[in-house]
Amino acid sequence: MSYRAEYIWIDGGDPTARLRSKTKILDDNALPPVWGFDGSSTNQAVGHASDCVLEPVFTCPDPIRGGGDLLVLCEVLDTAMVPHESNRRARLTPVAERFAGQEPLFGIEQEYTFFRGGRPLGFPDNGFPAPQGGYYCGVGADEIFGREIVEQHLSYCLAAGLNISGINAEVMPGQWEFQVGPLPPLEVADQLWMARWLLYRTAEEHGVSVTLDPKPALGDWNGAGAHTNFSTRSMRENYDAIITACESLGHGDKPYEHLRFYGSGIERRLTGQHETSTWGEFSYGVSDRGASVRIPWQVEADKKGYIEDRRPNANIDPYDVTRVIVDTCCAALERAAQV
Template sequence: MAKYKLEYVWLDGSTPVQGLRSKFQMKEFSSEPTLEDIPEWGFDGSSTGQADGGDSDCVLKPVAIYLDATREDSYLIMCEVMLPDGTPHPTNTRADIIDDEGAWFGFEQEYFLLKDGRPLGFPKNGYPEPQGPYYCGVGHKAVGAIGRLIVEEHLDLCLAAGINHEGVNAEVASGQWEFQIFGKGSRKAADQIWMARYLLLRLCEAYEVDVDFRCKPIKGDWNGSGMHANFSTTKLREEGGKEYFDKLMAAFDKNKEEHIAVYGPDNDQRLTGLHETQSIDKFSWGIADRGASIRVPHSFAKNDWKGYLEDRRPNSQGDPYAIAARILQTIEEVA
């Protein structure tokens, strides 16, 4: 029997954006553990905004397991939070997703790296040069001294964990970066986004750098941070058609307020109609239009309106569970 480190990771009760929490325990197994081997565990919900002190027990239900390359014989355990009676905790948004393996999601997670409260590359007073050289930039002036070190180390940690990390790029503003996660299944990509966020936050502790997931941390003429949601269903990939697409866009237009409600807080600061966004109170779609609510790839329109679509409205703070659930709810309305 060998001892393994199991780090349980879950979403707390913080509002308007849930935070990540973790703790780990040692368990003995005769071989490398699988998800089925991982036991449920408990925690003090009164310390995470998820229970009262007089009845504080909450339950951690393992739902995904990832190798932790930073420690020997160690695994990261993504958990849902449950009540003692076995029902989902009110903060458990994962439980609400339609569990459809034919629903594929790709999330583009943008964020800022901060040192001493300033984005990397920002001087102590004032601002760096305007946007332009930073996007996919190279060289110290464009990406700084440690930004690339962090994002590439994060990439390696995600790949070692089995997270389907598909790429990295420097973004439009100084100190801003993006990574992309893709998953087949309603919950898979969302699980992996949360775990990738966790790994990034934990990694940056060693660099004394903070990760800022707010959607508009730098006011003024600077791009905000989004988490564009690329999505498809079996019907979108295999049947498609302009008639179905038009019905789908009509449903997204009708439900635009419901979508904005779960696409992340403070989105009015980001969805202004500027900086490659549509205004928060409007809905539009366009072929290769980065200023539309939903961008339609050229390949989609050329392929008899089949393939994937990109919802550009979700922001960097958004809960991928809630975003995926809302997109699928709208799709379900269309026959």
């Protein structure tokens, strides 16, 4: 007997990487081994030295094929078994290990938009739909488009054992969101990439495409983000740590350093309108969805909890975002604990 292992990896696309996958047939008792691929076709090698290596790092049941088949998320290595320069996971690993004692947790809100025929799903062939407002968490065929895809994706994620914590319709027709977490940095990033792959495959079955573009429709429409909720053990225990984390994100050149890793085209989305902060400016506030970082009202009331960095785009690499947030906030909290 044998089973199918779908090897999934992140390519070398620039400025935004894409997912790739292919199938390997394995004996029932065999664990997924390292495998190879043509890096010259994924912007990860040149033709005269094209081989790259796939090293499995996270597996889960394949909810599409079922049975004993697996989905296998891989890191990309070169043939010397060294992490490829496009391998962002390898950059996160030492940072996550260094600050593991602070028990950092993330919940990432992945927004995305369905497209069909070159227009967002639900947009008329000519002109535009009614203004945004009624679509957010809406109900009814005149306001909601693609729910059957969203529900199937949710079922697939749950069957795969992913830590999906919710879904909702967003403010534009065809725009939705799912949330992953709370999980430690490596786990949340691995599972977000896997959930994205399942989203693309689910939409593919319905003849619909998915974009993570941060501004999928020009005009008076919200963009698409990946609001990133973050806490450490100390933040979950006292409010001073919440303020320390917020201050660290706005200290010196940190806002600009972070924006480099918060997704391509971020200036198109962070305009100061449509529930965003202004690109290049940093602020934080309680219940303020126009701030760079929001402190939920319940966190202020409880004097403990988490913060929400609202700046990351929908097209982030979660390995990058979790890395820079952990590096900045946990280092600041470590210094504060030594005072």
